Amino acid sequence: xxxxxxxxxxxxxxxxxxxxxxxxxxxxxxxxxxxxxxxxxxxxxxxxxxxxxxxxxxxxxxxxxxxxxxxxxxxxxxxxxxxxxxxxxxxxxxxxxxxxxxxxxxxxxxxxxxxxxxxxxxxxxxxxxxxxxxxxxxxxxxxxxxxxxxxxxxxxxxxxxxxxxxxxxxxxxxxxxxxxxxxxxxxxxxxxxxxxxxxxxxxxxxxxxxxxxxxxxxxxxxxxxxxxxxxxxxxxxxxxxxxxxxxxx
Amino acid sequence: xxxxxxxxxxxxxxxxxxxxxxxxxxxxxxxxxxxxxxxxxxxxxxxxxxxxxxxxxxxxxxxxxxxxxxxxxxxxxxxxxxxxxxxxxxxxxxxxxxxxxxxxxxxxxxxxxxxxxxxxxxxxxxxxxxxxxxxxxxxxxxxxxxxxxxxxxxxxxxxxxxxxxxxxxxxxxxxxxxxxxxxxxxxxxxxxxxxxxxxxxxxxxxxxxxxxxxxxxxxxxxxxxxxxxxxxxxxxxxxxxxxxxxxxxxxxxxxxxxxxxxxxxxxxxxxxxxxxxxxxxxxxxxxxxxxxxxxxxxxxxxxxxxxxxxxxxxxxxxxxxxxxxxxxxx
Numbered sequence: 001x002x003x004x005x006x007x008x009x010x011x012x013x014x015x016x017x018x019x020x021x022x023x024x025x026x027x028x029x030x031x032x033x034x035x036x037x038x039x040x041x042x043x044x045x046x047x048x049x050x051x052x053x054x055x056x057x058x059x060x061x062x063x064x065x066x067x068x069x070x071x072x073x074x075x076x077x078x079x080x081x082x083x084x085x086x087x088x089x090x091x092x093x094x095x096x097x098x099x100x101x102x103x104x105x106x107x108x109x110x111x112x113x114x115x116x117x118x119x120x121x122x123x124x125x126x127x128x129x130x131x132x133x134x135x136x137x138x139x140x141x142x143x144x145x146x147x148x149x150x151x152x153x154x155x156x157x158x159x160x161x162x163x164x165x166x167x168x169x170x171x172x173x174x175x176x177x178x179x180x181x182x183x184x185x186x187x188x189x190x191x192x193x194x195x196x197x198x199x200x201x202x203x204x205x206x207x208x209x210x211x212x213x214x215x216x217x218x219x220x221x222x223x224x225x226x227x228x229x230x231x232x233x234x235x236x237x238x239x240x241x242x243x244x245x246x247x248x249x
Numbered sequence: 250x251x252x253x254x255x256x257x258x259x260x261x262x263x264x265x266x267x268x269x270x271x272x273x274x275x276x277x278x279x280x281x282x283x284x285x286x287x288x289x290x291x292x293x294x295x296x297x298x299x300x301x302x303x304x305x306x307x308x309x310x311x312x313x314x315x316x317x318x319x320x321x322x323x324x325x326x327x328x329x330x331x332x333x334x335x336x337x338x339x340x341x342x343x344x345x346x347x348x349x350x351x352x353x354x355x356x357x358x359x360x361x362x363x364x365x366x367x368x369x370x371x372x373x374x375x376x377x378x379x380x381x382x383x384x385x386x387x388x389x390x391x392x393x394x395x396x397x398x399x400x401x402x403x404x405x406x407x408x409x410x411x412x413x414x415x416x417x418x419x420x421x422x423x424x425x426x427x428x429x430x431x432x433x434x435x436x437x438x439x440x441x442x443x444x445x446x447x448x449x450x451x452x453x454x455x456x457x458x459x460x461x462x463x464x465x466x467x468x469x470x471x472x473x474x475x476x477x478x479x480x481x482x483x484x485x486x487x488x489x490x491x492x493x494x495x496x497x498x499x500x501x502x503x504x505x506x507x508x509x510x511x512x513x514x515x516x517x518x519x520x521x522x523x524x525x526x527x528x529x530x531x532x533x534x535x536x537x538x539x540x541x542x543x544x545x546x547x548x549x550x551x552x553x554x555x556x557x558x559x560x561x562x563x564x565x566x567x568x569x570x571x572x573x574x575x576x577x578x579x
Binding site: 002006007010014017018034038084085086089091092093094095096245246247 | 294297298299300301303305319323327329331332333334335336337346349350351352394483549
């Protein structure tokens with residue numbers, strides 16, 4: 001555990017030592033801020049409820065932010081260490097591959113959570129703007145953040161996996177973006193597919209619908225299981241990729 | 250300490266290491282020598298547990314390298330060939346991090362880090378960021394990292410590569426100091442390095458061991474002749490005649506240098522005619538200002554080995570030692 005904490009601390013520090021984290025957080029908060037501002041100022045004057053604002057923010061705008069942030073956040077994890085050769089020093093220390101992968105994953109997740117923290121301010125602003133109506137429902141709010149963390153974990157683990165495959169950060173980030181982008185677009189199928197069978201099939205797997213549910217405060221166990229097991233699967237795959245150095249060229 | 254038996258590593262289309270067997274005893278300093286691509290790094294990576302062998306058995310301290318890799322890694326210090334470090338960290342911070350990773354208990358961490366920084370001459374740069382250090386200092390940080398958990402065994406892959414002559418001397422001195430209480434396996438393609446630091450050498454070529462011997466044995470095994478240098482005050486012709494009386498002479502070159510005559514004599518391998526020569530010259534009553542046997546440089550030995558020659562067998566040597574032509578030049 002002590003070794004694991006050391007690795008985790010190093011991961012978080014390495015992300016914050018590089019300017020990428022700051023540029024990314026700035027961009028992320030700019031997108032979220034503009035999204036929040038436009039939804040809050042236009043929708044609330046239209047007489048929309050606070051729930052609709054939350055859904056618009058966490059079920060809609062958040063996607064752009066997530067799709068933009070995750071490939072850049074994860075691209076360096078393994079690729080950089082492979083390229084510079086520090087991976088060899090890391091993996092010849094008395095640590096297991098599993099410990100390394102888990103430390104990197106939770107390091108990324110920590111940074112991801114830190115990036116989302118300032119968005120809590122939106123809720124305070126909403127409550128202030130909205131004093132006539134009821135204040136923001138804590139159920140809906142926690143649902144929204146739970147969804148963001150679950151889907152975020154899954155996407156981070158995909159990014160980590162892509163990063164373990166290549167020593168080129170560009171290849172790593174583009175392939176992550178392609179995969180999570182496809183998963184996101186797949187989420188539209190239940191709405192846009194002309195084939196009813198495909199609609200029924202895609203509905204339980206649509207991250208967009210899941211996120212809208214979460215942002216309404218509806219926490220179904222099925223998407224929770226889906227994202228947790230998806231994350232575990234990708235982490236196991238990453239460990240296997242790392243382990244393959246032993247027998248591959 | 251290290252027992253390697255029939256070690257093999259295949260990559261698609263390449264036999265990086267084939268059927269390599271060797272052992273390193275506790276306290277020994279062994280040099281891995283070979284041209285680039287000979288399989289030195291591959292073997293060391295297997296020992297350090299970074300990659301797995303295709304076949305064969307590797308034991309370190311009685312533990313199997315594939316089954317007990319984690320336990321082995323705790324008692325082994327490894328310096329990878331690339332010596333890659335985290336450029337964004339400071340020297341002390343990096344060594345603390347590595348020390349924690351290697352499981353040094355918190356109460357010993359500080360003193361261990363101080364100790365290795367002192368040993369490797371890093372105290373003056375302890376607060377500098379690694380990215381801003383010279384190559385020589387980075388290499389020392391790498392060695393300090395390998396040392397930080399006080400392992401019994403050090404595996405250093407090309408510890409002096411890319412350094413300037415001064416830095417090479419520093420690293421060599423450091424290795425010689427470490428050799429007093431560590432078992433060391435180091436690889437290099439620089440021959441003088443082995444001469445300066447190692448007790449024994451293992452020569453690899455194209456993934457196979459071509460030689461494994463103590464340094465002095467190596468010389469006598471691979472050098473076909475031994476050369477003796479004589480400088481005496483006499484006429485060159487007299488010195489030549491005198492030298493011819495010594496048994497086993499194969500070639501003799503004498504030149505004049507003022508009053509003095511300088512003779513370069515070639516004898517069969519293993520012959521040591523210095524005593525006889527001295528006696529003969531003393532009988533003549535000549536002044537003698539120099540008489541020594543030239544040590545063959547390892548460089549020549551290495552060229553011999555890696556160019557596909559075999560060590561000479563005793564019968565071949567006898568045949569070659571027959572003085573067929575004895576050309577005397579003046």
